[in-house]
Amino acid sequence: MSAMLLHKEKWSEFTGKLSGKNLWAPAVQGEMKKFARVAEGQTVHLDEDNTTVPPKALVFPQTETLCRFSLGQTDLELPGLDEEMVLLGVRPCDARAMALVEKLFRWDFEDPYYLERRERTTLIGLACNEPDLNCFCSSVGGGPASPEGLDILMSDLGESYLLEDITEKGKALVEEFKDLLEEAPADAVKQKEQLVEDAVAKIKWNVDPEGIPEALPQLWEDPLWEKVSAACLGCGICTYLCPTCHCFDIQDEVEGPAGRRCRMWDSCMFAEYTKHTSGHNPRPTRRERTRNRINHKYSYFVDKFGVIACVGCGRCSNLCPVNIDLIDILRQVKAAR
Amino acid sequence: MKNHDNPYIPYTATVEEAWNETGGERCIKTFKVILDDPAVRDSWSHRPGQCAMIGVLGVGESMISISSSPTEEGYLRFSVMKAGKVTTALHQLEAGDKMTVRGPYGNSFPVDDWKGKKILTVGGGIGQAPLRPIVEYVKANLGDYAGLTTIYGARTSGDLCFKQEFAELEKVDGINCHLSVDLEEEGWPHYVGFVPSLLMEVNPSPENTIAITCGPPIMIRFVLENLKKLNFADEQIYTTLENRMKCGIGKCGRCNAGNLYVCKDGPVFSYAVLKDVPEAFA
Numbered sequence: 001m002s003a004m005l006l007h008k009e010k011w012s013e014f015t016g017k018l019s020g021k022n023l024w025a026p027a028v029q030g031e032m033k034k035f036a037r038v039a040e041g042q043t044v045h046l047d048e049d050n051t052t053v054p055p056k057a058l059v060f061p062q063t064e065t066l067c068r069f070s071l072g073q074t075d076l077e078l079p080g081l082d083e084e085m086v087l088l089g090v091r092p093c094d095a096r097a098m099a100l101v102e103k104l105f106r107w108d109f110e111d112p113y114y115l116e117r118r119e120r121t122t123l124i125g126l127a128c129n130e131p132d133l134n135c136f137c138s139s140v141g142g143g144p145a146s147p148e149g150l151d152i153l154m155s156d157l158g159e160s161y162l163l164e165d166i167t168e169k170g171k172a173l174v175e176e177f178k179d180l181l182e183e184a185p186a187d188a189v190k191q192k193e194q195l196v197e198d199a200v201a202k203i204k205w206n207v208d209p210e211g212i213p214e215a216l217p218q219l220w221e222d223p224l225w226e227k228v229s230a231a232c233l234g235c236g237i238c239t240y241l242c243p244t245c246h247c248f249d250i251q252d253e254v255e256g257p258a259g260r261r262c263r264m265w266d267s268c269m270f271a272e273y274t275k276h277t278s279g280h281n282p283r284p285t286r287r288e289r290t291r292n293r294i295n296h297k298y299s300y301f302v303d304k305f306g307v308i309a310c311v312g313c314g315r316c317s318n319l320c321p322v323n324i325d326l327i328d329i330l331r332q333v334k335a336a337r
Numbered sequence: 338m339k340n341h342d343n344p345y346i347p348y349t350a351t352v353e354e355a356w357n358e359t360g361g362e363r364c365i366k367t368f369k370v371i372l373d374d375p376a377v378r379d380s381w382s383h384r385p386g387q388c389a390m391i392g393v394l395g396v397g398e399s400m401i402s403i404s405s406s407p408t409e410e411g412y413l414r415f416s417v418m419k420a421g422k423v424t425t426a427l428h429q430l431e432a433g434d435k436m437t438v439r440g441p442y443g444n445s446f447p448v449d450d451w452k453g454k455k456i457l458t459v460g461g462g463i464g465q466a467p468l469r470p471i472v473e474y475v476k477a478n479l480g481d482y483a484g485l486t487t488i489y490g491a492r493t494s495g496d497l498c499f500k501q502e503f504a505e506l507e508k509v510d511g512i513n514c515h516l517s518v519d520l521e522e523e524g525w526p527h528y529v530g531f532v533p534s535l536l537m538e539v540n541p542s543p544e545n546t547i548a549i550t551c552g553p554p555i556m557i558r559f560v561l562e563n564l565k566k567l568n569f570a571d572e573q574i575y576t577t578l579e580n581r582m583k584c585g586i587g588k589c590g591r592c593n594a595g596n597l598y599v600c601k602d603g604p605v606f607s608y609a610v611l612k613d614v615p616e617a618f619a
Contacts (some may be wrong), residue, residue, distance in 0.1 A: 066345045069394050074349040074373070076394075076436055108601065109586035217595070220615045239438040247590030250345075250583045252397045259395040261345075266589070273591050274581050277421035280554075282580065282594075282619035292593075300596040 003184040006154075006161040010180045015088065017046040017177065024058060025195040033088060034313045036315065046089045046156075048130045050313065051242045052173070054243035055087050057099070059117045066250070071257050084120045086173075093137045093311040095123050095149030097243030102244060102303045103147075115262075122169050125150040129195050129332040134314030136327060142311050144199035145192070155192040158161040162192050207330045209298065211307055215337035216299040220291070224332045229290035231322040236267035238316035238324070239293065244309045247273070268292050293331060344586050347392065347437035349373045352430050353412060358498040359491075365463055365498055366428050367404070367416045370436060381441075383407060385448050385470035385578065385606045390441030391415055396426040400582040400600065403441060404466040406473035413438065414468040416498060442585045443604050446575060448474050452548050456485045459560050461532045461552025462491050465498050467577050467604070468551050472506070479511050488539060490517035492531040496553055515539050533559035536567075543569040545581045550576050558618065561608060574608035578617060594619070 013021070015038070025235075027036035034053035038044055067076040096163055102118060105111040127145035128135070137143055147153050151170030155162040162184055163182040165171040174181065239245040249266040252259055269289050275281045284291050300317055301309035310326070317325045350370040358365040373380040383389075383403050392398030399421075419428045430436060448471060455580035456475050458468045468487075476486045487506065489495045497516065507514045515530035517535045528535045533556065540549070548569055550560045558577055564574050580592040580599045587601040595618040597603060611617045 040400060050438075055543065071395050074394075076346055078343070078346070104588060107587060109588070110342070111586075111588055112343050113345075143550065246588070246590070250398070250589070252395050254395045261394075261397075263589075266583075266591070276579075276581055277424070282616055287615075288619070295595075296593070300593065304595045325439075 001166065002171070003189050004163045004174055004178075004181040005157075005184040006162055006163055006181050006190055011161070013044040014042050014177065014180050017180075018086060018088065019044075022083050024055075024085055024086060025088040028231045034174050038088075038237055044081065044088055046126055048128070048132075049130060050091045050094070050128075050314075050315075050317070053241060054097065054108065054313070054315070055123075055247075056092050056094070056097060056243050057080070058085065058087065059098060059121055060114055060246060060265075062068070063262055064113060066261045068258070068260045071254065071259055077299035082117055082120060084122075086122045088124045089154075090123045090154070091128060091313070092125055092146040092148070092254045093135075093142055093149065093313040095125050096137075096142050096146055097149070097216060097311045097313070099122070099244045100244055100301075100305070100307060100309055100311070103307075104133075104301075120153045121147060122168075122173060123313055124152045124154055124173075126182045127153060127155040127196065127199075129199055131199055131203045131320070132314055134205065134317040134325075135203055135312060135328070136195050136207060136274055136314065137312035138200050138203055139205065140312045142211060143196065144203075145196045152216070155195060157188060157191050157195070160188075188233070197269055205314075205327045207327055207334070209330070211337065212330065212333055213299045213302040213308070215333060216295050219333060219336055222336050224276050224329075224336050225287045225291045228324065228332060229286040232290060233288040233322060233323060234267070234269050234271070234289070235321060236269045237319050237321070239267040239269055240265055241312055241315045241319055243311060243315070244297065268296065275300045297331075298333075343582070344439070347390065347398070347439040348377050350413070350436050350438045350491070351364075352432050352434045352436060355431050358416060359496050360501075361495070363418055364428070365416055367431065367498075368427070368436070369405075369412050369414050370438065371412050372438065373435075378411070381413075383441035384445030386443070386445040386603060387441040388443050388585070388600075389413070389438050390442070390582075391414070391417075391427065392423055393430070394437060397423045398425070398437065398439075400442070400475050400579075400585055402467035402604070404422040404469045406470040406477065408474055408477035414469075416469075417546055417595045418463045428491065441446060443556045445547065446471055446605050449483065452481045452482060453545075455486070455541075455544075455546040457486045457541050457546055457548040459490065459532060459536055459548060459550040459552075459564075460487070460489045462496060462551030464550075464556070465489050468549060469499060469502075471549060474515060476506070476509065476512065478509060483545060484511050484513075484594040486513040486515070486539065488515045488517075488532060488535055490519065490528070490535060494518050494522055502562060503579065516610040519575075530600065531559070532556050533563045534606070536560060536563050543565065543567055544559035546573060546607060548574050552576070554618065559571045571612060572607060575605060576608065576611065577604040578606060578611075599611060
């Protein structure tokens with residue numbers, strides 16, 4: 001791993017040059033902040049707030065084509081490969097989420113759509129100096145400068161950015177921009193470490209997940225599920241905007257003789273999600289659906305892949321229209337066990 | 338996008354024969370299909386209990402149990418109840434029509450571990466479809482097993498699947514067939530009553546026996562209760578679960594019962610495992 005320094009006076013040149021590489025960076029669009037394509041030559045402005053929509057939307061699009069066909073024919077046409085892309089300003093929690101979801105998409109049957117797009121994406125992360133209101137990454141195995149999933153980690157040192165390459169892909173990109181960079185002095189790395197320490201100290205919520213995966217199956221019939229889901233509207237925003245949620249539906253769409261099979265985000269918070277054709281629904285109310293959401297992240301995923309499928313980004317708590325708070329649920333789980 | 342090993346891309350198959358098993362609004366139709374690509378046909382191998390995603394392009398796919406046994410070579414059989422959008426489209430298919438197939442998916446009944454034992458299947462309605470490959474497999478290898486007893490029932494005689502096959506099966510030495518209908522029916526020579534009651538009537542001994550049950554959830558519940566009354570140990574009892582599925586390969590999320598994906602960890606479970614799974618009988 002090399003540590004390089006990018007002075008901020010060279011930022012505009014840096015992002016301008018990067019923009020020739022199918023660059024995506026956070027941008028405000030209406031009421032939402034999301035990753036948007038950076039026009040060639042344009043400068044990127046990064047600030048502290050994370051995006052409303054996680055960058056998962058770029059490697060796992062809300063709707064994507066699995067194959068195309070013509071009605072009455074049996075030939076299936078696969079979509080072409082997406083252009084390689086660079087994501088700038090990805091928060092460590094969101095990059096870590098991609099690394100976690102990748103475990104599932106690699107499990108047994110490899111998912112070529114996710115994995116190939118992931119392969120063709122370079123993630124340049126931005127460490128968090130100012131955690132957001134509901135951040136709790138350090139409780140669930142991450143941190144404000146966690147490198148997991150990133151190719152390059154960037155830290156804002158005030159006058160300059162510190163660039164640390166994490167992967168070979170990241171190393172190659174740093175190499176390409178070496179004219180704009182200089183070797184980082186030892187005190188720059190020290191300064192970054194201090195910023196990380198300060199950022200961790202500023203995180204308001206701390207929950208020790210120790211014991212939660214084991215406790216959840218025991219609390220199956222606990223009244224807490226009734227309580228924590230009572231206000232739920234079933235809108236699904238907690239899952240749509242969750243960087244680790246990966247559930248999808250598959251549907252065929254037909255227009256004239258042309259058809260396509262596509263997959264689109266789905267949510268375990270929707271009644272239709274598990275409803276059988278017979279009308280029977282094994283998860284008939286929001287109590288069962290909320291219980292599944294928490295169990296999936298904090299127990300089932302742990303059983304299968306040895307890690308909690310939550311990165312502590314706080315989006316589900318930030319964006320819930322009725323203020324259902326994940327931290328509160330986790331505390332209730334800990335109290336009930 | 339590379340084509341190789343893309344698990345979402347189905348094979349094409351041609352319907353060789355199709356016939357109605359039952360009538361009515363939710364009728365059951367059986368399809369005997371042949372995979373179009375000879376290389377795929379040759380490399381295809383499945384075990385009793387496994388499923389496949391079958392479908393119609395432009396409509397979608399459904400997870401359906403493969404109701405033919407691996408001992409029936411060269412073709413696959415699916416028995417499909419007309420229930421929703423995809424199964425209704427499948428019901429339109431006749432001999433010569435195309436369907437899509439991908440799979441086989443899921444685990445299977447450990448039929449080879451059961452060699453030397455007596456096999457007891459207890460089915461209801463469309464639930465006989467996943468049991469049929471066991472029946473056919475054991476029938477084809479009858480010398481390897483200590484016997485086969487099938488208990489099968491439906492609401493009326495018109496709702497029973499595989500009637501002709503049961504008529505043939507009854508004649509085989511070493512196989513006992515018991516059929517039932519829920520309601521009195523003129524000319525019905527067999528048992529009248531629910532499947533769990535017929536099970537008690539047949540009164541099978543648990544000794545050296547494996548019991549496999551599949552059918553409507555309410556039937557499964559009472560069959561399990563009655564098997565326990567007959568002193569079957571949890572390890573001697575198997576069943577299959579079904580849940581809504583989209584991908585069939587453990588990615589789309591929805592088919593889990595507790596921490597088990599029905600599509601990958603199932604659909605076959607021993608009761609010893611299932612009794613501790615929180616959503617197994619939800």
